[in-house]
Amino acid sequence: MERRYSDLVIEVTRRCNQVCKDFCMRGPQQNLDISYDDIDLFLDLKRNNYKQVSLLFFSGGEPTLNPGAIHYCIDKIIGEKLPIYSVGLFTNGLIYSDSIVEDFNRYNEYFQEYILPEMTKLPAEIVRQSSLKGSFVTFSDDQYHLPISQEVIQLYLENGYGIKFDCTGDHSVEKDNLLKSGYSKQGHELLLEDNCIRMFGDSVIDTIYLTAKGNLSCYGDGSYEFIDSVSKDYPVSRYTLEQFCLANLSASSRDYDDSDRKSFVFFKKR
Numbered sequence: 001m002e003r004r005y006s007d008l009v010i011e012v013t014r015r016c017n018q019v020c021k022d023f024c025m026r027g028p029q030q031n032l033d034i035s036y037d038d039i040d041l042f043l044d045l046k047r048n049n050y051k052q053v054s055l056l057f058f059s060g061g062e063p064t065l066n067p068g069a070i071h072y073c074i075d076k077i078i079g080e081k082l083p084i085y086s087v088g089l090f091t092n093g094l095i096y097s098d099s100i101v102e103d104f105n106r107y108n109e110y111f112q113e114y115i116l117p118e119m120t121k122l123p124a125e126i127v128r129q130s131s132l133k134g135s136f137v138t139f140s141d142d143q144y145h146l147p148i149s150q151e152v153i154q155l156y157l158e159n160g161y162g163i164k165f166d167c168t169g170d171h172s173v174e175k176d177n178l179l180k181s182g183y184s185k186q187g188h189e190l191l192l193e194d195n196c197i198r199m200f201g202d203s204v205i206d207t208i209y210l211t212a213k214g215n216l217s218c219y220g221d222g223s224y225e226f227i228d229s230v231s232k233d234y235p236v237s238r239y240t241l242e243q244f245c246l247a248n249l250s251a252s253s254r255d256y257d258d259s260d261r262k263s264f265v266f267f268k269k270r
């Protein structure tokens with residue numbers, strides 16, 4: 001069956017230019033970048049048989065340290081006309097990447113010319129619930145990161161046309177939102193039993209995360225150690241997205257036939 005995916009995440013690098021002690025859920029950085037072969041397998045349209053990805057998110061580490069992988073993905077999306085309906089990343093705002101701004105600008109042209117017309121063919125409910133917004137960059141300006149360079153922000157604002165910019169802000173990182181993982185000593189623990197994927201009809205509503213090691217995980221958060229432990233048996237070279245979902249299916253998943261389409265709604269993520 002052709003699927004709609006809510007969130008696909010690519011961990012483009014495990015390198016970072018900060019050490020957010022007592023906060024970072026990842027733990028110590030690693031000198032590791034995603035391989036382009038793994039990106040190809042993850043985004044391969046025929047192999048994975050998808051008709052929509054609401055969001056492709058670039059994660060890290062600090063994603064601006066590997067603009068090459070992001071450039072490769074954007075080239076692929078545009079060149080192969082992939083049905084990816086928005087792209088984004090979080091950055092600690094210390095590096096201005098001309099390459100990423102240029103790529104996100106190019107993606108926005110593609111979004112205007114190709115994705116928006118495609119959206120008119122979708123059921124209205126799916127359009128309303130999807131995070132369809134072109135490209136976006138969110139700056140982590142919370143109290144745990146080093147102050148963002150105003151010069152860097154200015155360059156992003158001046159050169160990014162159509163890119164949506166946002167800031168996390170201090171209040172968004174309350175104790176309950178922290179994970180007790182990596183460097184973080186407070187917050188909540190990730191539970192192994194929550195490591196599953198919910199599918200409803202043709203839609204997959206949980207995140208599928210591709211680690212920089214080339215493995216698939218249902219968890220995008222947590223320490224590298226934790227993510228590696230839950231993903232090590234699912235290399236993207238052996239599992240298509242569909243096979244991965246079926247191997248990690250949540251008990252609450254349900255199959256709908258087309259007659260139920262009218263009552264279909266996107267479900268909130270965990």
Ligand code: SF4
Nearest residue numbers: 016018019020024061
């Ligand atoms: S929280 Fe982000 S910026 Fe801070 S050390 Fe971890 S990965 Fe790097």
